[in-house]
Amino acid sequence: MTEKKSRPTSNLPTMQDVAKLAGVSHSTVSRVLSQNATSIRISEETRQKILDAVEQLNYQPNMIARSLRTQHMQMIAVMIGDISNAFYHPIVRGIQDFTDQHDYEVLISNSDHIYEHERRFLNASLRRPVDGIIMAPHCLTSEDLDTFIKHSRVPIVALGAQVDHPSIDVVGGTSEPATYEAVKWLIEVKGHRRIGFISTLNQMPPGPSRVRGYMRAMEEAGLTIEPNFIQQGEFTIEGGHHGMRAFIQHGKLPTAIFAANSLMAIGAILEAKAAGLQVPEDVGVMGFDDIPEATIISPPLTIVRRDLRQIGRQLAEILFDRIEGKVTGPGRFFQSDWKLVIRGSI
Amino acid sequence: MTEKKSRPTSNLPTMQDVAKLAGVSHSTVSRVLSQNATSIRISEETRQKILDAVEQLNYQPNMIARSLRTQHMQMIAVMIGDISNAFYHPIVRGIQDFTDQHDYEVLISNSDHIYEHERRFLNASLRRPVDGIIMAPHCLTSEDLDTFIKHSRVPIVALGAQVDHPSIDVVGGTSEPATYEAVKWLIEVKGHRRIGFISTLNQMPPGPSRVRGYMRAMEEAGLTIEPNFIQQGEFTIEGGHHGMRAFIQHGKLPTAIFAANSLMAIGAILEAKAAGLQVPEDVGVMGFDDIPEATIISPPLTIVRRDLRQIGRQLAEILFDRIEGKVTGPGRFFQSDWKLVIRGSI
């Protein structure tokens, strides 16, 4: 009844309110507030009036309206596999280190390594146009990505070497060489000859590359990979349980087991200990990636370490190169560093 | 040069494109696409034409434009303390269980328990108007929240009993009673009399409530809390190291130590073992909240368990009650359930 204007969709002050209070036009307010280095200058007097009004009303520009106009959201979307997996935490942190500095927001999705979720993520990023995408794709085919790219110009950076698309930047490529080096170290330095491997056996990254690294090292050393040397397990603690159980049931235990990630390695150790085995005396275990759990488990896990937070920062940096137009052209590839961290588990 | 229209801000098809292709007006397209149960009906023929055009162009409505119009984003903001803390993972998952179903997006921020970050979060939620907020506030004062609420109608649900604001829903209230029960159990069932406690000593939740629960149980049992029984430590593994080290250096070790969260409990166990102590023989340790690390550590941790994923779902549900207008009025309070899970560490 007392309403005068149309529906007051929100009680937030708008630029108009600020303008009215300051006695100027809304575009002047806009100019003061978005002080992009346009050579235009505003008289110190009006500027101050406006700033006062802003203060008084606690005005905050509406990002939706701004986005609609400028066609960018100040927001990137990040798809990780699983928020519960500590592997992703430093990566997300690294990304946020960067986006915080650039005043961008981060939308996080879990794919759970499910194809449908990965597709949904892509579509959501289309509908709610984000300025860039960082993803750790697992199931997405090159075609999916292709279709997406055709429909949208949003730059994408992928984590993991598996995405093979000419206009997607990729950070990764550590899986094969790092696994190779690690297994080689197991053979040459630690003297193991019967080395087992736990990984998923499907085609989803990073399983295949790590298996390849393992096989290359074994073959180069002239070691035979016995049929039961490669056991199946998901990239979780349970996967590790499962893999180790399979080894134990087979009877002829390898002397060392390389697990394709550290969660599996931990599961494997837990399972071995539960079965009354000593680690590393009866069987050594090695993992991939340094997660906090690696030093909680006893014995602490020997692992391949990458600087995950740095990788996160790098992902963001690479993405922003494109968002800001500093880089155009075909997708680039960045290989991460890694090193062995030797602890007690092998 | 070949451009006809103004700048093609994006190559995404718009509703106009669909309309043109289908030979109708864009408002008709809108009506077909946002099939809100308005009694208005569209002829099956036009509808099909439009749907075909949508399909052909792979059209996805632009959420920014829609949001500007409808004044809601289909998005909620979640502020957690720290993405690396496993405590938050099932909570975030629970929230996403709910939002996925309702087709809402989730914006995640870490506060790192830093006041400035918490304020920034609130302001960001104002600028980019989200439809609702779920937060685990640590440093924010009631005044901060008050100011925020005055400026915005966005509903807020807080995790933890510490927020005392009449229009914020709260889920929590487990800290004091659960700690009390746990310590009581330590005394009555396990027969401990010298029980230590590790927590932060500042006023930031959930420290104080847990300390209170501990003190109440001790006092009720007529047990004296010796000066060195309460040790300082952050809510991290390092905090636990630190606390346990303090106990050890003091010489007179309690027989049992309750750590205000499980990360600290793990740090404490690690430190005790490093010092050559046996857990639980020399000193028992108990934690708060069931995180995966609790069963990786040896001995596995005895803890207070809450159904964190369920709490996440509940948070979202409570929030949506308000987003959808099903609930209005003063803030409600929801107490979570908990129970003791007895494992090897005490």
Add this chain to the structure above:
DNA sequence: CTGAAAGCGCTAACAG
């Protein structure tokens, strides 16, 4: 049942 037209709040020419 469908089209025309009016904005949501903001930015960015274009005039003055």
Add this chain to the structure above:
DNA sequence: CTGTTAGCGCTTTCAG
């Protein structure tokens, strides 16, 4: 230096 104006892409009256 500042105001006027024209949209960004969509939803939603209001006419027809």
